């Protein structure tokens with residue numbers, strides 16, 4: 412099936428290599444350009460059961476993920492956060508430029524500065540900037556401008572998108588790449604038994620100055636991470652998910 416489209420006797424790797432070499436002067440061997448080198452696919456994750464079973468088990472795990480605004484102050488080890496960030500950093504990215512930086516804050520004074528600045532922006536948002544329609548859409552979630560979770564959660568991870576690499580090199584599809592890495596981060600935290608919130612104070616330019624980041628580092632999202640408060644509740648509306656037939660359309664061989 413996989414090699415059906417190829418002339419007999421040539422595998423996909425040989426065929427890829429021929430196409431790349433055929434590009435010749437057009438795209439390779441120009442001014443010090445690095446030629447592609449290939450290695451065998453590293454050992455894959457083995458779920459130990461059929462894909463159907465494993466896909467379902469992952470869904471069962473992920474469907475219990477919730478955005479949480481009521482955190483416990485119970486500590487989470489730095490090692491845990493490091494594993495979560497490694498998972499985030501394993502995401503695919505444009506030209507493999509990995510245009511992200513995860514600033515992980517557990518220091519209470521810094522968390523409090525983030526909270527104070529975020530709440531300033533949020534007050535503006537709720538009192539002036541937000542449209543009526545936006546506020547109407549947020550009403551079922553019961554959000555407001557008070558962000559005490561930024562003090563209480565043991566870790567606040569501020570995700571930055573790099574507009575350039577640290578050495579000034581170009582990056583590609585940075586928004587898509589950082590979105591993917593952030594999704595991995597949320598899944599990793601959930602898999603560790605922790606809860607998160609994807610918080611987007613707007614505008615969030617204050618974060619770069621407050622955390623001493625460079626001009627090429629653009630704040631992307633603020634993610635408190637920790638355990639839920641013992642009396643934690645979530646908005647009922649947030650439990651609603653579109654059914655499969657509303658999000659999936661199939662073109663299948665008949």
Ligand code: IYR
Nearest residue numbers: 533549554555610611612613
């Ligand atoms: N940033 C504000 C408002 C807000 C906006 C959206 I879109 C949400 O899904 C939730 C909240 C806040 O954090 O309260």
